[in-house]
Amino acid sequence: MRLTVLVDNVALTDRYFLAEPGLSLYLEDGGTRVLFDAGYSDILIANARKMGIDLLRVEDIVLSHGHLDHTWGLDALIRLHTEAIIEGRERIEPTFIAHPDAFLTRSRDGIGEIGCHLSVEELFRHGKVLLTAAPLWLTENLVFLGEIERRFEFEQVPPGGYIYTPDGIRDDAIVDDTALACRTPEGLVIVTGCSHAGICSIVEQAREVCGEDRVADVIGGFHLEKPQPEQMQGVLDYFSEVQPAALHPCHCTGLAAKITLSKVADVRETGVGLHLEYG
Template sequence: MRLTVLVDNATLTDRYFLAEPGLSIYIEDGGTQVLFDAGYSDIFVTNARKMGIDLLRVDDVVISHGHLDHTWGLDALIRLHTEAILEGHERVEPTFIAHPDAFLTRSCDGVGEIGCHLSVEELFRHGNVLLTAPPLWLTENLVFLGEIERRFEFEKAPPCGYIYTPDGIRDDTVPDDTALACKTEEGLVVITGCSHSGICSIVEQAREVCDEDRIADVIGGFHLLDAPPEQIEGILDYFAEVRPAALHPCHCTDLAAKIALAGVADVRETGVGLHLEFG
């Protein structure tokens, strides 16, 4: 399995890519190519082109959750495919995979829409759409973890605004927040978006779904920005017990959290341009 960071809040030093408050990761496993999130704008397309990655060959577009910093870039992906059709270029029709709540309207702090611009119906015009709350295996080794069971009291957080459902408006606890996990020779690689559901809960679900306790790496947003001390303490205790081989916290994880995590695990630098390979 190989992965490349296309969008993050920062780039690696002396790498001439673009960054923004968002996340997008390109993954290859066997013959399957996966785009995990699309960031906030079109920069993932620009960065991929500089890296020699052909996004028109992506089989699956996986959405970690419906927030704007992970989904608004989908507009650019659809433009890329539309232009390829008009110009007669070869392309793979992608399958969009997400939790059933990922494309609902959301609001927070007076902002009328912080969710995806595109509806499920609109996405169906540009590819296949597969919405699932249970886990879904994308390849023999790579799995969409589905709705995450919230297992730890210290990770529980207040609602993130409101979500507008067919049954009415409710507090948004981001039930669609999920992740990917890949079985490798070194153990599991867990790839997260924002971890609204709790980074420890995500890792536990990955271990359970994959029937593997070893954690080779966790990369992505850990949702640790000005996190309360009791949350940090619980997460540190958890990772001290799990003993991951490496951590690549990024996106929505602040410096204080990274420094704290470095006390119990091998925390490594992450940014646009990072490329990782696992057996």
């Protein structure tokens, strides 16, 4: 499996790419190409083009959850595909994969929409849409983990904002938050968006779904920007036990959390332009 960071809060030193508070990762497993999240704006298009990655050949566009810093870049992808059709260029019609709640309207702190502003109906005009709360295997080794079971008390945080459902408005527990996991010869590679469900709960679900305890790497947002002491200690204890070979925390992971995690694991630098290969 190969992975490239297209969008993150920072770019690697001496790599002249664009960065923003958002996330988008490009994966290849065998002959299957996957885009995990789309960032906030159109910078994933410019970064991918500069890296020689053809986003028109991506089969699956997977969303970790519905927040704007992971979904608003879909506008740019739709424009890219629309122009390709108009210009007669080759493209693959993508399949959009997400939890059923990922496209519901969300609000917080007086902001009218912090979720994806594209509806499922609109996406259907641009490709296939597959919504599932259950795990879904994309390849023989790569799986969409579905709705995450929240297993650890120390990861429980109060709901932030509201979500607008067909049954009315409710507190937003971000139940659509999910991740990918890939089986490799070295163990699992787990790819996260923001880990609102809890980074430890995500890793546990990946180990359970894949039937593999070894963790080769976890890359993505850990949602540890300003964690409470008990949450940080719980995460620290968990990774001390799991002993991942490497961690690549980025996006919504604060510097203090990275420093703390480095006491129990090999924490490595992450940013736009990073390219990793496993197995």
